[in-house]
Amino acid sequence: MSFEHCMRCTVCVENCPVAKVEPRFPGPKQAGPDAQRFRLDGEKSVDAWVNYCSHCMRCQVACPYGVEVADIILKARLKYSKEHFSPLSSHLFANAYHLSKMGSLAAPVMNRITPLPVFKQAMGLLGVSDVPDLPEFRFLSLERTRRSKGRGRRVVFFHGCHLNFNRPDIGRKAIDLLVAFGCRVAIPRQQCCGLPALGNGDLEMARKFALKNASMLTRYVNRGFDVVYSCPSCGLTLTREYPGILDVPGARKVAENTYHIFEYLLPLVQDRLDAKGLRSIGRVEASIAYHVPCHLRALGIGYPSVGLFEMIDGLSFTVLDNDCCGLSGTYGFKKRNRETAAKLGAIAAGAVRETGCELVVSDCGACRIQLGHYAAMPAMDPIEIVADAVSSGPLANKRRTLAERVASLFPSIKGGTP
Amino acid sequence: MGEHGYDVVIIGGGVAGLTASIYLAGKGFRTALVSRGDPACCLSTGCIDVLGAHEDPMKGIDRLPRNHPYRIAGRRTVIDALEAFLGLMEERGLPYRGSLGRNTGILTPIGTTKTTCLVPITMEASSGFTTTHIHVVSFKGLRDFYPSYITSRLANTSVSVFDAGTSSTLGLATKFDEPSFVDDFCAWLSGLELPPGKIAVPAVLGLKDPKAVLQRIRASTGREIFEIPTLPPSVPGIRLFRALKDAFLARGGHLYWGNAVASVETRSGQVEAITMAGPCRPSRAHARAFILATGSFVGGGLFAQRGSVRETVFDLDVKVPGPRRDWFLNDFFSPGHPVEASGIEVDSSFRPLGCGLKNLFACGSILAHGEIMRHRCGHGLAIATGSAAARACERLLS
Incomplete structure (x- = not known):
């Protein structure tokens, strides 16, 4: 729906995290549909305040009339960036993929340098904020260690940058879960989804990433594969921005066959439980605060991780979906957004702490970095919780690997009983 | 297309839909709530108008026309629903005060x-x-x-x-x-x-x-x-909405926000499933029962055309007060424009009349003869009928 369908009810403003704490941002109604009436193609943008938008999309999810408030603001930001000189930090974060790739390649060195005050000062000169800490890089990234696995339903796993370069351990657990419930998982070479470039005003680079990913995924979808992602922001870009603002040919078909990992697994797990007459997939003794990422809400697929949590014995969870964590991908890593991100981080972390839980869980890597920092507690991916439950539960793969079978023949190798 | 199965799906995330959802999720049914977006409740004062036109709302109920939703629910149900609401708000740390037997006046x-x-x-x-x-x-x-x-x-x-x-x-x-x-x-x-x-x-x-x-x-x-109370953004309205939504989540309910209903499937007098349009791609939810709580004109449950009014999800029969020339009074500010009485007529179990769908219920401002502006009964009517429809739905499910 275009700006003309806006009836100015203000529901979007009520949902805007930035407008709550940054008085210089006039809020999504004014930055979006209201100002859109005055934006002309031939005239240079003067509304610098659109750059305060963190693109969490809460306004768009809330709009009862379906006005694409966040898209209007995003287009205004792209127009603004095209017509004005972008700060260095925007160029840096648009290239998050390339920088992470280098970070991963030099991981042992990078992980020692990034926490140093001198590094932070240098990054500060480039416009990068000093909190929270940059995530650690892993040399054995997913793309470096990728290989197809399993048998059954054909799935291509879109891992995204965070799991690839920073948390390949979660990526491997995700792949193992898919394999455990009857999938043959392919992990083809893939690029950044393009959202960091899009969010930092570089439409061309975003489109370049999108075209490469879409043509790769189209080949798989045409061969009967489903696409599965675990990062909500990557998922949103694949299913909404590729066919939408990035206008990638063939993206609609890819989007129709693309699923969040737990949206995809839920019916498979349910079938397996029904077949075995079971009610739970396993046991995890924990109480968790589940922070719903803004982009998961924007996907409009409900909160699929909750469906899995309900199948775990011993797990108590509180669903929190009122607050944005404030990091919003690369937004909070920029020095000029430092205050806003810190205030929002403290609000969201406050809600987490009030639950009295010992652990915060979220599907989004950025949310985990931010909430782990501000709530000062461990932050985990739902994949880790579910994998933990399955590995200890009745559905665990009882077949031993070759190495384990060899080891069991020679108990002395492991120094004990097999 | 994603596929979800539930005992009951509630369409519409306003006060009526949330009240029904909270009740059913609290009874242990697998409950999903689908909403296009945030409800008008977020823009409201957060106050619960039960029957502003009478000094004693409970006595006033008996003086309402027989087809008013309060009369269909019955005074006992209205009282039970509002008392349950007071208990719920106490639980959520947002207590409400007031007496059902007497209205109060607050400063604007x-x-x-x-x-x-x-x-x-x-x-x-x-x-x-x-x-x-x-x-x-x-x-x-x-x-x-x-x-x-x-x-x-x-x-x-x-x-x-x-x-x-x-x-x-x-x-x-x-x-x-x-x-x-x-x-x-x-x-x-x-x-x-x-x-x-x-x-x-x-x-x-x-x-x-x-x-x-x-x-x-x-x-x-x-x-x-x-x-x-202020103009929107209205903080008390947001608090009320969040308290209800969080109560639903705490009872194990599932939310599908930002989803309009694209189509419905019915077979032999039953609603079988709805397809949610979704911002990215559609998904389907099937259930044993459905509750329609999409609101009236502002909420988007009703859509006025030149000479008729359409119900936007199931295309149900809409009761309209005569031809268009009779819909409005000459004075815009006088309460009780006849068009306000438009809506869905229901039986004593809050099932829409004339559609033959046995597992569909309706509640809230989409109901005919509510005349919310005239009787000043907005949130009260939503809570009472949401609760009544949920109880009728519970009888069907169990």
């Missing part, structure tokens, strides 16, 4: 009286505002709140302005969530030389725990303090 931002029944605890001290001195505290630069409207109407009022460094209701409410800010505000209040009486502020006393903020200011100044 233009110095007039709003008649309502149940008010959030932050507005409790507003009743009887004409009998004592009221000192109105506003905030520097606050948009859409002009205390001079109040002082020009009421002689027993005075005003001062606090500079909080932000000028929106939500910005202020966020500040009031910080204890240190509340302390600064209290210190400033204590420095004012005020005549004996109460303090009134626009409704910005925090989003998280307004009860605690209220108590803190009361303890520090030794005075009663109350909130005056």
Whole structure:
């Protein structure tokens, strides 16, 4: 729906995290549909305040009339960036993929340098904020260690940058879960989804990433594969921005066959439980605060991780979906957004702490970095919780690997009983 | 396409839909709530109007026309539903006050009286505002709140302005969530030389725990303090909505937000499934029962065309008061335009008449003959019929 369908009810403003704490941002109604009436193609943008938008999309999810408030603001930001000189930090974060790739390649060195005050000062000169800490890089990234696995339903796993370069351990657990419930998982070479470039005003680079990913995924979808992602922001870009603002040919078909990992697994797990007459997939003794990422809400697929949590014995969870964590991908890593991100981080972390839980869980890597920092507690991916439950539960793969079978023949190798 | 299975799917995330969802999820049914977006409740004062047109709402119910939704639900159900609501709000830390047997009057931002029944605890001290001195505290630069409207109407009022460094209701409410800010505000209040009486502020006393903020200011100044509802963004409206939505999540309900219903599947007198349009791709939800709570014209449940009114999800029969020339009164501000009586007519189990669908129920402002503006019964009607439809649905499911 275009700006003309806006009836100015203000529901979007009520949902805007930035407008709550940054008085210089006039809020999504004014930055979006209201100002859109005055934006002309031939005239240079003067509304610098659109750059305060963190693109969490809460306004768009809330709009009862379906006005694409966040898209209007995003287009205004792209127009603004095209017509004005972008700060260095925007160029840096648009290239998050390339920088992470280098970070991963030099991981042992990078992980020692990034926490140093001198590094932070240098990054500060480039416009990068000093909190929270940059995530650690892993040399054995997913793309470096990728290989197809399993048998059954054909799935291509879109891992995204965070799991690839920073948390390949979660990526491997995700792949193992898919394999455990009857999938043959392919992990083809893939690029950044393009959202960091899009969010930092570089439409061309975003489109370049999108075209490469879409043509790769189209080949798989045409061969009967489903696409599965675990990062909500990557998922949103694949299913909404590729066919939408990035206008990638063939993206609609890819989007129709693309699923969040737990949206995809839920019916498979349910079938397996029904077949075995079971009610739970396993046991995890924990109480968790589940922070719903803004982009998961924007996907409009409900909160699929909750469906899995309900199948775990011993797990108590509180669903929190009122607050944005404030990091919003690369937004909070920029020095000029430092205050806003810190205030929002403290609000969201406050809600987490009030639950009295010992652990915060979220599907989004950025949310985990931010909430782990501000709530000062461990932050985990739902994949880790579910994998933990399955590995200890009745559905665990009882077949031993070759190495384990060899080891069991020679108990002395492991120094004990097999 | 994604596929979901539930016992019951509620369409519409307003007060009626949430009330029904909370009830059914609380009974252990697998419950999903689908909503296009945030409800009109978020823009409301947060007060529960039960029947503003009568001094005693409960007695007034018996004087309503026989086809009014309150009469269909019955007085007992209305009372039970509102008492359950009071209990629920106590549980969520947002207590409501008031008596079902007597309406109360609270101060509006233009110095007039709003008649309502149940008010959030932050507005409790507003009743009887004409009998004592009221000192109105506003905030520097606050948009859409002009205390001079109040002082020009009421002689027993005075005003001062606090500079909080932000000028929106939500910005202020966020500040009031910080204890240190509340302390600064209290210190400033204590420095004012005020005549004996109460303090009134626009409704910005925090989003998280307004009860605690209220108590803190009361303890520090030794005075009663109350909130005056504002134009949207309305903090008390957001609090009410969040309290209900969080209660639903806490009972294990599943939310599908930002989803319009694209199509419905019916077979042999039953609704089998709905397809949610979704912002990215559609998904399907099948269930044993469905509750329609999409609201009237503002909520999008009803859509007025040139000469008719359409129900937007199931294309149900809509009761309309005659041809278009009879829909409106000449005076825009006079309450009770006949078109307000439009909506879905239901049987005693809140099932829409004439569609033959046995597992479909309707509640809230989409119901015909509600005439919410005329009877001033908005949220009350939503709570009562939401609860009644949920109970009827429960009987079908079990």
